[in-house]
Amino acid sequence: MRLFIALSLPDSARATLEALQARFPAGRPVPFDNLHLTLAFLGEQTEEAAEAVHEGLQTLRSPAQRLTLAGGTVFGGRHGQAIALEASGGADLTTLHDRVLSRLRGVGIAPERRRFRPHVTLARMGARENAGPVLAVLASASVGPFLCDAVSLYASTLHPDGAIHEELARYPLALLI
Template sequence: MRAFVAIDLPEIVRDVLEDLQERIPTGRLLDPDTLHLTLAFLDEQPQDLLEQLHDDLSSIRALPFEVQLRGLGTFGSRAPRVVWAGIETQPALTALHEKVRGAARLAGIELRRERYRPHVTLARLPDRLEPGELEKLRNFLERWQNFPCPPFEVSTFTLFQSILTPDGAIHDPLAEYPL
């Protein structure tokens, strides 16, 4: 089962991001209902490991905290592949990310070693952008870099199953965990 652990976004934040998505000049926009803040991507995992992970995630303790979206960017060193909205640095978010990764390790799930760059993916870009599209994308990023978005409180996180379809991923919540 393909799975990930994430923070679901409140409706007011989804609305802001959906308005922002409508301004992205190129690429395939993600369904606003699937927008989330990933804590750990688990990839394909057998059911028994996910059941063990559920037990380990249930034991995580943390206080609720506030998150602020800030800035826009792209991933892809030579050619941009993803457009994202960034998250302001937040020690409590980093600590929750580390606790989730620790729970995954305890459950026997091997995660890729990579620097945590909290973000919300807004769009996926084609392999190659025409020069005009690239310029429009740069203009969009520059113009909307300081988009207004209210902060929101994180009081839960969720284990999701991700089902890939030709129209994009479907995210099915498997369990929610309170902070």
């Protein structure tokens, strides 16, 4: 199964993002239920590996994450483009990412080696499509701050119309008052 670990976004933030997506003149919007911030992409894993990841994440301790999304960006190229808003969460978000990677290494799983660029993907476009009009909509967009109070382990199944994400487990983050 294809796995990833992500911050679960609150419904209020996803609703704001969905309203923003409705203004896009092009692209295929990411469905409401698929809006998330990826912390680690694990790719294809066995059921045993998924169970090991679950066990490792049960020891994860971190404060809830206060995020703001702003700054439209494009990822990809030859095989398609992902249009996203960049996430700022400061040192807490970087620390959470490092803790997730540590748990993965602890159970013998090696996630993709990419520089951590926290973002929420909002739409997908073909490689030759002009992302400029969508980025223009995002130019002044800002969502948040909002609080993410859980990390989730997801399975992702690819379909011609896009991926379907299934939450396998949820790990609460501490709410600090």
